[in-house]
Amino acid sequence: DVPLDQLSDYWDDYWKENYDVKISREDRSRDFEVYLAEQIRMSQVSDKAFDLWSKLVVMGEEQTSVALAVSFGYDINASPDAFSRSFNASEDLLLEFRDYAYNRYFNGQIEEVQDALADVRDNREDAVDDQEKSSRRIEKWQDKIRKYEEKIAEERQELVAEENEASQAEDEIANLEYELSRLQNLRSEYLNGRK
Numbered sequence: 001d002v003p004l005d006q007l008s009d010y011w012d013d014y015w016k017e018n019y020d021v022k023i024s025r026e027d028r029s030r031d032f033e034v035y036l037a038e039q040i041r042m043s044q045v046s047d048k049a050f051d052l053w054s055k056l057v058v059m060g061e062e063q064t065s066v067a068l069a070v071s072f073g074y075d076i077n078a079s080p081d082a083f084s085r086s087f088n089a090s091e092d093l094l095l096e097f098r099d100y101a102y103n104r105y106f107n108g109q110i111e112e113v114q115d116a117l118a119d120v121r122d123n124r125e126d127a128v129d130d131q132e133k134s135s136r137r138i139e140k141w142q143d144k145i146r147k148y149e150e151k152i153a154e155e156r157q158e159l160v161a162e163e164n165e166a167s168q169a170e171d172e173i174a175n176l177e178y179e180l181s182r183l184q185n186l187r188s189e190y191l192n193g194r195k
Helices: 004-019 084-161 166-194
Strands: 024-028 032-040 050-060 063-073
Touching: 004 032, 004 050, 004 063, 004 084, 063 084, 084 166
Parallel strands: none
Antiparallel strands: 024 032, 032 050, 050 063
């Protein structure tokens, strides 16, 4: 499940962090990497110094395998029949690495998702805040519209009461009709802009 480039980083880190062993890349292609740690000593593997060969191979889409060989010299490798203690210890190392690699891989994946989740939650919080601000502005505009409508109603009542001042009333009517038209247009713009 772990891509080769990530797995090779984990492999290098695993040996440094857990065993203070420096492994060197000996060969590399798009589908595999070969590593060597020369003449190392690890008591859990052998009392003698040995070369540790490893190969990381792409097995399929985002699937990589790891092979390990303990070598005591030319054509002298640990196997179930020869140097079985070293062979079994190398199997244990591979199992230990599997847990190490999966922990790092999934912890990284979890951290990415947690970061994305935190970002989305922040965005949602911002959207809710913006929504509340918009609602408050709409209420404020609606309150202004009510006040303007009340003022218009008061002005109309005055116009009826002041019929005897016709010439003055004509000017006021023109002004108020203009204001009314403007407010209705504004209201229409606000209301149509809201939809």
